[in-house]
Amino acid sequence: MRTLIAAVLLTLASQQPQRDTPPPMPKGTAVVRGLVVAPGSTNPIAGVLVILGGTPASPARPRTVTSDASGKFEFLELPPGLYTISGSPAFYQKQFLASRRAEVLVAEAQIVEGLEIALTRAAVIVGRLVDEFGQPVGGMMMNVAGVNDRPGTTSSSAQSSDELGRFRLFSLTPGTYYVSARPWNSISTNPTAPASEGLLETYYPGTLSRGDATRIEVRAGEEIDAGDLRVLRGRLLRVRGIVVDSQGRPSQANRTSAGLSCKDSGGISHGVDPQGRFDFQPMPPGSCRL
Numbered sequence: 191m192r193t194l195i196a197a198v199l200l201t202l203a204s205q206q207p208q209r210d211t212p213p214p215m216p217k218g219t220a221v222v223r224g225l226v227v228a229p230g231s232t233n234p235i236a237g238v239l240v241i242l243g244g245t246p247a248s249p250a251r252p253r254t255v256t257s258d259a260s261g262k263f264e265f266l267e268l269p270p271g272l273y274t275i276s277g278s279p280a281f282y283q284k285q286f287l288a289s290r291r292a293e294v295l296v297a298e299a300q301i302v303e304g305l306e307i308a309l310t311r312a313a314v315i316v317g318r319l320v321d322e323f324g325q326p327v328g329g330m331m332m333n334v335a336g337v338n339d340r341p342g343t344t345s346s347s348a349q350s351s352d353e354l355g356r357f358r359l360f361s362l363t364p365g366t367y368y369v370s371a372r373p374w375n376s377i378s379t380n381p382t383a384p385a386s387e388g389l390l391e392t393y394y395p396g397t398l399s400r401g402d403a404t405r406i407e408v409r410a411g412e413e414i415d416a417g418d419l420r421v422l423r424g425r426l427l428r429v430r431g432i433v434v435d436s437q438g439r440p441s442q443a444n445r446t447s448a449g450l451s452c453k454d455s456g457g458i459s460h461g462v463d464p465q466g467r468f469d470f471q472p473m474p475p476g477s478c479r480l
Contacts, residue, residue: 211375212459218269220296224305226257226277228286229411234261234307239278245293262309270298270403277307284361287312287410311411313362319355319371319395320418326355327389327421330371337366337405350374366407369394371421388426396420429480430469433462440466451479 226238232364237256240263244250248271257263257277257348265302273294277287287310296302315334319327330351335341351357351371357367372391393403394416429450441462449459462468 208445216269218296219299220268220270220271221301222265222268222273222275222296222305223301223303224263224307226261226263226289226307226309227309227310235279236261237280237281237283238263238309239280240307241276241278242268243274245274248462252457268296270296270300274294275305275307277309279422280308285312286310287361287363312360313364313408314413315359315362315367315369315406315409315416316413317357317369317416318418319351319357319421321389321421322423326349326353327371328353328355329374330357330421331374332357332359332409333370333372334362334367335370337368341400347369362408364408364410366405368400368403369406369416369419370400371419372402386426386428387423390422390424392419394419396422398422398424427478428470429469429478430477431480433466433468440464441467448480 200402222242225242226235226240227233229236235257238261240255240257241252241277242250242254242265250269250271250273253265255265271297273296274291275294276291277289277341279288289307289309292300292305294305295466319330321327328351330349332349348357349357355370370391370393373389390398392398393400394406395404397403406414406416431448433446433448435441445463445468447459447461448470450470458470460468
């Protein structure tokens with residue numbers, strides 16, 4: 191029986207339409223060599239992805255190599271044509287952005303040497319979070335978004351202010367940004383109070399409205415010290431209730447959980463008690479789904 195099943199599977203597999211395999215890359219006799227350097231210097235950078243591609247007038251499948259320990263790269267067996275070449279930093283090389291794309295014309299059996307690819311230095315915004323008393327606020331999640339980005343989006347990985355309230359937003363492309371801070375979780379002065387207060391999402395330099403926020407413009411390689419962002423405090427949201435079944439009876443605790451998903455602060459869920467009750471801890475106000 192096993193042999194029969196295997197034979198059937200093999201037959202079915204052979205009947206499946208074959209996927210189109212890409213044509214092999216053409217080979218030539220030209221060579222392109224060069225060096226990846228830091229912007230404004232001759233210091234080599236290792237581990238950069240160098241991309242060699244075609245142009246609309248001279249299409250070619252992209253080829254990639256990685257710069258070696260000396261920052262050098264090399265492309266072999268290239269057919270003649272017009273190519274574009276650029277460098278893209280590795281994921282961990284946060285101080286750099288991709289280089290500008292350049293064109294290189296290659297003839298048959300030609301060796302093109304001495305190409306230099308200079309990465310672009312990323313921009314940085316630094317500052318400090320303080321409360322209404324001027325004291326540092328640590329552990330807040332920082333967000334930076336372009337002025338044309340949709341509200342709620344971010345242009346930087348999530349980072350926290352340190353114990354002195356300092357923040358550093360890096361790997362920014364040149365442009366104009368909104369900077370904001372919000373708690374990872376509710377920071378309440380008294381979590382057991384019916385109407386507790388806590389820190390709220392605040393836009394630079396100290397407003398709850400993105401429309402009233404001050405924009406910060408940065409250029410390539412520039413570090414902007416934004417100064418203090420005053421984090422505002424206000425009343426927190428608290429959601430509690432009872433889950434019932436179709437007969438109006440409290441739901442069973444071992445089979446029911448309640449979840450609260452908020453647009454700006456993520457989601458949380460936990461089980462109900464024996465009376466079907468749920469009670470979420472205070473959190474910043476916002477648009478939520480229960």
